[in-house]
Amino acid sequence: xxxxxxxxxxxxxxxxxxxxxxxxxxxxxxxxxxxxxxxxxxxxxxxxxxxxxxxxxxxxxxxxxxxxxxxxxxxxxxxxxxxxxxxxxxxxxxxxxxxxxxxxxxxxxx
Numbered sequence: 001x002x003x004x005x006x007x008x009x010x011x012x013x014x015x016x017x018x019x020x021x022x023x024x025x026x027x028x029x030x031x032x033x034x035x036x037x038x039x040x041x042x043x044x045x046x047x048x049x050x051x052x053x054x055x056x057x058x059x060x061x062x063x064x065x066x067x068x069x070x071x072x073x074x075x076x077x078x079x080x081x082x083x084x085x086x087x088x089x090x091x092x093x094x095x096x097x098x099x100x101x102x103x104x105x106x107x108x109x110x
Contacts, residue, residue: 021055
């Protein structure tokens, strides 16, 4: 089951995904993204176990609809699927980490 938690930090909105972005589960992410009514979102994929063609299709569809996605901390499996399907060039893919000693959720590029 895919869960999506929304975190807002000033002008940033992060959708923290946990589980699998696969057929039948991807609608949770779609609904969360559209509800934000923002054109730039960060998807935290650090806890995503797998993504399939339906999940990739959703990411591409959101991008085509004008929602700019930054993919943060994709797991090895997700990164490989993005590479194999050749859609990794459509998205900004970044690695971030929480900054120790600061408020939880503050990001710094790794």
